[in-house]
């Protein structure tokens with residue numbers, strides 16, 4: 269086989285990439301609603317969700333929040349994942365916490381009592397610790413178990429312009445709490461074919477929560493992350509997702525860069541770790557796109 273043959277063969281394989289059939293069915297659910305930034309009232313509560321693991325939820329929640337804070341928006345990240353990655357990524361050691369989101373959900377601790385500041389002005393974190401893993405089970409017999417987070421957020425909502433909830437990689441009670449508390453869902457997806465698996469299920473769940481618990485809920489944004497410009501597959505997946513989900517897909521894509529994966533081990537968002545890196549530039553642009561770009565409040 270000549271190199272030319274190899275190229276044309278891989279090209280034809282790529283052009284055959286299609287969205288999974290179940291996504292074709294659910295496209296209609298996502299359509300409609302407002303574009304991501306237009307005329308949305310503050311405060312905005314956004315669940316960053318995708319039950320698939322390792323797709324960039326935490327990286328997006330942490331860095332988008334940091335960039336929103338940099339724009340002047342008071343922003344709270346709620347870490348709803350027992351892995352505590354958003355907490356670690358913002359410089360908090362989940363093992364050294366006296367109180368965390370576990371106490372807010374299970375012990376009725378006021379949310380404001382577990383909020384901590386970060387190295388970024390205007391950016392705050394409500395951290396998670398490992399005991400949150402037990403919450404999935406311990407919440408089961410609780411009264412209004414799906415609405416614990418909504419009640420907690422309502423008590424602090426007016427202190428913030430944006431509240432971003434970093435969801436765990438499951439569709440369990442923690443994620444249901446996030447969907448019941450949010451008005452928007454932001455779904456990060458990797459620019460890889462298998463990254464689309466399960467998206468239909470997520471969107472059906474959003475639809476279910478919207479009907480039963482939270483009429484205001486909508487998928488407001490799909491963000492293409494870990495985009496590798498060198499692969500045609502990434503381009504093809506991005507193109508198909510845009511064709512299918514239209515306006516909901518943010519124009520700004522987030523590139524795959526090593527710096528973005530290094531930042532959490534230093535407990536820093538990318539705008540502090542490497543402010544001029546491609547990842548920092550991408551998340552800054554994304555924050556402008558998501559917010560409409562106008563700082564509402566400075567200080």
Ligand SMILES: Nc1ncnc2c1ncn2[C@@H]1O[C@H](COP(=O)(O)OP(=O)(O)OP(=O)(O)O)[C@@H](O)[C@H]1O
Nearest residue numbers: 321322323324325326327437494523524525528529
């Ligand atoms: N744009 C990117 N470029 C390079 N690496 C990235 C990028 N985004 C995320 N990563 C890395 O990919 C891994 C998974 O990302 P992340 O933790 O954000 O995903 P997640 O969806 O929150 O995972 P989980 O489902 O376990 O909570 C991490 O090691 C992260 O540093």
Ligand SMILES: [Mg+2]
Nearest residue numbers: 325326349353
């Ligand atoms: Mg995560």
